[in-house]
Amino acid sequence: MAQTLYDKLWNAHLVEQRDDGTALIYIDRHLLHEVTSPQAFEGLKLAGRSLWRRSANLAVPDHNVSTLKAERAGGLGALPDEVSRLQLQTLDDNCLAFDVAEIPLNDVRQGIVHVMGPEQGAVLPGMTVVCGDSHTSTHGAAGALAQGIGTSEVEHVMATQCLIQRKMKNFRIEVTGTLQPGVAAKDVALAIIGEIGTAGGTGFAIEFCGAAIRGLTMEGRMTLCNMAIEAGARCGLVAVDDVTLDYFRDKPFAPSGDDWARAEGWWRTLHSDEGASFERTLRIDGEGIDPHVTWGTSPEMVTSVNGCVPTLADMPDETSRLGLTRALEYMGLEEGTPVSDIRPDAIFIGSCTNSRIEDLRSAAEVLRGRRIASNIRKALVVPGSGLVKAQAEAEGLDRIFLDAGMEWREPGCSMCLAMNADRLMPGERCASTSNRNFEGRQGNGGRTHLVSPAMAAAAAVAGHFVAVDSLDSEGATA
Amino acid sequence: MKPFTQHDGLVAPMDRANVDTDLMVPKQFLKSIRRSGFGPNLFDELRYLDEGEPDSDNSLRPLNPGFPLNCARYQGASILVARENFGCGSSREHAAWAMEDFGFRAVIAPSFADIFRSNALKNGILPIALSSSQVEQLFTEMYAEEGYRLIIDLEACALVLPSGDQWPFEVDPFRRECLLKGLDDIGITLERAEAIRSFERGHRKRFPWLFKDIAL
Numbered sequence: 001m002a003q004t005l006y007d008k009l010w011n012a013h014l015v016e017q018r019d020d021g022t023a024l025i026y027i028d029r030h031l032l033h034e035v036t037s038p039q040a041f042e043g044l045k046l047a048g049r050s051l052w053r054r055s056a057n058l059a060v061p062d063h064n065v066s067t068l069k070a071e072r073a074g075g076l077g078a079l080p081d082e083v084s085r086l087q088l089q090t091l092d093d094n095c096l097a098f099d100v101a102e103i104p105l106n107d108v109r110q111g112i113v114h115v116m117g118p119e120q121g122a123v124l125p126g127m128t129v130v131c132g133d134s135h136t137s138t139h140g141a142a143g144a145l146a147q148g149i150g151t152s153e154v155e156h157v158m159a160t161q162c163l164i165q166r167k168m169k170n171f172r173i174e175v176t177g178t179l180q181p182g183v184a185a186k187d188v189a190l191a192i193i194g195e196i197g198t199a200g201g202t203g204f205a206i207e208f209c210g211a212a213i214r215g216l217t218m219e220g221r222m223t224l225c226n227m228a229i230e231a232g233a234r235c236g237l238v239a240v241d242d243v244t245l246d247y248f249r250d251k252p253f254a255p256s257g258d259d260w261a262r263a264e265g266w267w268r269t270l271h272s273d274e275g276a277s278f279e280r281t282l283r284i285d286g287e288g289i290d291p292h293v294t295w296g297t298s299p300e301m302v303t304s305v306n307g308c309v310p311t312l313a314d315m316p317d318e319t320s321r322l323g324l325t326r327a328l329e330y331m332g333l334e335e336g337t338p339v340s341d342i343r344p345d346a347i348f349i350g351s352c353t354n355s356r357i358e359d360l361r362s363a364a365e366v367l368r369g370r371r372i373a374s375n376i377r378k379a380l381v382v383p384g385s386g387l388v389k390a391q392a393e394a395e396g397l398d399r400i401f402l403d404a405g406m407e408w409r410e411p412g413c414s415m416c417l418a419m420n421a422d423r424l425m426p427g428e429r430c431a432s433t434s435n436r437n438f439e440g441r442q443g444n445g446g447r448t449h450l451v452s453p454a455m456a457a458a459a460a461v462a463g464h465f466v467a468v469d470s471l472d473s474e475g476a477t478a
Numbered sequence: 479m480k481p482f483t484q485h486d487g488l489v490a491p492m493d494r495a496n497v498d499t500d501l502m503v504p505k506q507f508l509k510s511i512r513r514s515g516f517g518p519n520l521f522d523e524l525r526y527l528d529e530g531e532p533d534s535d536n537s538l539r540p541l542n543p544g545f546p547l548n549c550a551r552y553q554g555a556s557i558l559v560a561r562e563n564f565g566c567g568s569s570r571e572h573a574a575w576a577m578e579d580f581g582f583r584a585v586i587a588p589s590f591a592d593i594f595r596s597n598a599l600k601n602g603i604l605p606i607a608l609s610s611s612q613v614e615q616l617f618t619e620m621y622a623e624e625g626y627r628l629i630i631d632l633e634a635c636a637l638v639l640p641s642g643d644q645w646p647f648e649v650d651p652f653r654r655e656c657l658l659k660g661l662d663d664i665g666i667t668l669e670r671a672e673a674i675r676s677f678e679r680g681h682r683k684r685f686p687w688l689f690k691d692i693a694l
Contacts, residue, residue, distance in 0.1 A: 015677040016670065022652045024670060026677055028688050036570065038511035055691045064509060083509045083532055090511050101692040122692065134569040134593060150571035150597035160667040162674055166650065198496055199563040202592055232566065234592050255687035263687055298496050319495055319561055419505045436567060438500045444529040
């Protein structure tokens, strides 16, 4: 019978199906970080349990690390925030006690767990991957079944190497054609969320396919799958093709020699079969996708850069009118405002969504030879890993950002969730390449507009949201 | 986990859609390495007028008088009623821990985000999905009547309204069993250790590269 990609991955990891509809699913790779693991390690200790398969686990600190070089120079023990330091130290201690491989703070491979994983080949096509972080969906770009889990599940995977789950439904999203210049994977993700809503993918595994998806690099596919969770789907998927294989070929923990040949044989089968059945399908015209900007406090509150904030009259019911009113009040915006009139105070280029080398290149291309506008009070560029940072510096991208008036930081989650000192002040408005524009996400009272790296760079230069191709004609700040 | 069989509780409103887990527990509190003590910071940014820090004395902070959970009539509430897509966003189980610590045993909404639903069930909190019109009716009745209570009968999978009306609801049968008996997932799965080992042997033969040690 014709199978979807998700069906194949599920079946290859099915330990047992139970009569009550739940199943035990075997987990190949478990990624850990400092925020959602301490309580799980403690649970193991209290119950006197050990790790089922130690080598499946790989840890890295990312959420809570400082991104300032000076603060990190003295190592973990010298970090100024005492509470953060204890959490980071606890990760080190637990990894030592349970003999879990950990990439430490000042290792060049350290970075955001979802950037580090594929970069090291610690995540590979065909794997089941979990991490106590909802953006684990990122790894679906490799043709891996990857999902975010809570801390109880982290402990469960540590102790049993399995998850108890019900099979999800299949959702196929086809993006046809070729994307317009200046339109990135982030815009595709935002356009999809605008279409299906933040709960549109709940209960589904979403497979992204079609010519526009095939045309994306691995980095772009990661951006797209990363945002699957913002559409409600615990995992996003992209079928394996040459782009996938070329990406993983030389990664440190990827198989080599005969193992690679065997792996490739299996990976080449990781696509949905002709005629496979999906419970839900959606087709989007890729050529019609504009650069997108979120205007509200949920990723589904999004529109084209050429559009306007909606009006109360546009809303279908009372709950949405209430939602719009609350969002506009929080965001300090009037209904009907053109997106291009919105002026950010801050720029954040980073996060597991958009901190890979391709993201930095696309932002730098817009910023080359330009300065950020006078209304931009802070502008952070936070590479996704030490290796991304080194690559960017080898290409001179750091100079472009610095010359434009931006800060060039050390890797970490940074202002995406603002657990560390990188955060917005109340009322501050940010053009951000991250994934969530929730109230308070980037700092208490902070206002987030989600955009692609090129769009964040364009907003930095113009001082307001603008499509990259309009930036030249505008000329004012070039 | 505390067993959940029948619960009779005071109902409080969270009258918005897409309540995300960042709103339930803001990031600064995720620095804790403990699993308890999050209750005072549940909905922190809505509940207090100032910005809370992990070391703040919450009893001294100014409360937002407009937030329902601060109102006298909702003190002691253990059932929360909300709108669509409750618990979306971050996978932080701290959100479920905070709900539990605050004293909530159930959330009623038209729909839930997958990860929060799973986290809640593992912490003895029952997510009950009802139709939008049923949820609307609960809001109307709760606003109209102070001290509005509901009885949740998990054995019968029914919600009992003050009127005596019984509304059936669905729960995953496995999760229902775990809640009724207060069972620990890990213990249940480890009873199948032999099946996992046997699967693992076959998996290793088929995909040997997955079992290589990570040498850093």
